[in-house]
Amino acid sequence: MHDVHDFEDVKIPIGPQHPALKEPESFLISLRGEKITASSVRLGYNHRGIEKACEERTYTQGLYLIERICGICSHSHSTCFVQAVEEIAGIEITARAKYLRTLIGELERIHSHLLWLGVAGHEIGFDTLLMYTWRDREVVMDLLATLTGNRVNYGINTVGGVRRDISHKQKEEVLKAIDILEERTKYYIDLAKGETTLIKRLQGVGVLSHEDAEKLDAVGPTARASGIERDVRKDDPYAAYGELDFKVISVNSCDVYGRTLVRLGELMESFSLVRQVIRKIPDGSILVKSARKVPAGEAVSRYEAPRGEDLHYVRANGTEKPDRVKVRAPTLANIQSVSKMLEDRYLADMPIVIAAIDPCFSCTDRLVAVRDTKNKGSNTVVWETIRLQGIEWYKNKGIDFTSLNEKLTKLS
């Protein structure tokens, strides 16, 4: 019998397009038997040139573009950006506007965490959980649509405040929906704490030690599941968080199970935050008038997005367009921990380990529309060409299936 160590490492490419991945990213995995010995990640497939585009747009135009960095945490990006602009311009927004931004931010966190729970369920073959959580997620999506007019990309922020007020009737709707969601979340918590299959599948998987999480600067639930009690809402309060009461949820299990518990705990905190906002929201105007031109200056803004710390740097030059906008989305900070989590793990754990950081590569890559300028006239690419290109691409990476294909042909 052969021992697994008798075999050489096998290299397997996973991505950029792969059924186990929800967005394009490319992993190259070295395997010995079923165990991963090394891995590397290649990102950039979603680079759309947003930072450059922002330099050619006014602050308000940029705000709408920034919101479209990501379809899940769009409010996170737009708030983070607008906070930086307001800081440079010296605009102090009204208390009511701050509370409304907080409200949408927390509702967004609820929809994002429920979405994650569903994806996590799907990755471990627990599709019932996906169906349940995504059904419940509709409650909060509908709520967001009622409050802002959109299910995603809410467009609620503007320089100097928010664009829509909340009515008394809407407040009641929010409270009613939160009651429903809280009850369902309690059920998911019971399930996560009692369902043996789920616990066994997630415990000890994708381990990221406290030290590694600190060293690699992990953020958000990924960091908090490794015992790092860090949350921008608490550490560097923005919007109305300084006046609200909430706990930072953290656990020390350092695995995917811990990341699940952290997100479930955060859902409960979010429900409490939403209720506080509805109870405490002060009366007043929602918008402060501001000039189109922003004086020269710079600011760094931080925001606790559902996936972790989002950071925007804005430099203004006194015109109505920014000189530089830099976006560092949470996934970029967390993706560096993934290789660590995969080390010496089984290949079958890979999908859930990657999903556990709740990756969002649209956010991460931000940036260039590709136009085929080499073949003027005809731009039609047939499927076969794409297939051959793919084979060629992998060959250049040292992965060649020619001999394997020949063997297969002989067999058939």
Added chain:
Amino acid sequence: MSEEKVKQELEDKFSYLKDTVTITRKGRIFVQVPLDKFNEVFVYVVKQMRFLALSAITGLDRGDGFEVIYHLNREGRVLLNLSVRLNKENPEVNSVTGYCPSADIYERELVDLFGIKVKGIAPGHRYPLTDDWPEGEYPLRKDWKGHKEAQNA
């Protein structure tokens, strides 16, 4: 330790940082560091002042040169922004991955988008541009107005 204390400590330790440390608001400190002194300031800030977490590295084209800003934070609370200016002809910084392993991907961004050389960066994939991206085109430089081929199309 408050922002004022950080400012004081930096100015006491490095006399050349006098008048270059600005506190813009609670939790935000900006520091202009001369290029030849950058290494010693960075190491001191990370090792002695415990600004252990690197949030991001921002590159900037100032027209007459480049600027690189390192956003460091301590326990998530105070954000210290160390900024260093580089010349246009031969922009080069040393890699800080030895102190902050997470710097790797941000440094690759500097290389791809600005054409800033990073000394001591480990071999690996480029980020974020494609493998067949033309040489010498750096999208976030101010004089870059789009792909040469696309402009002519």
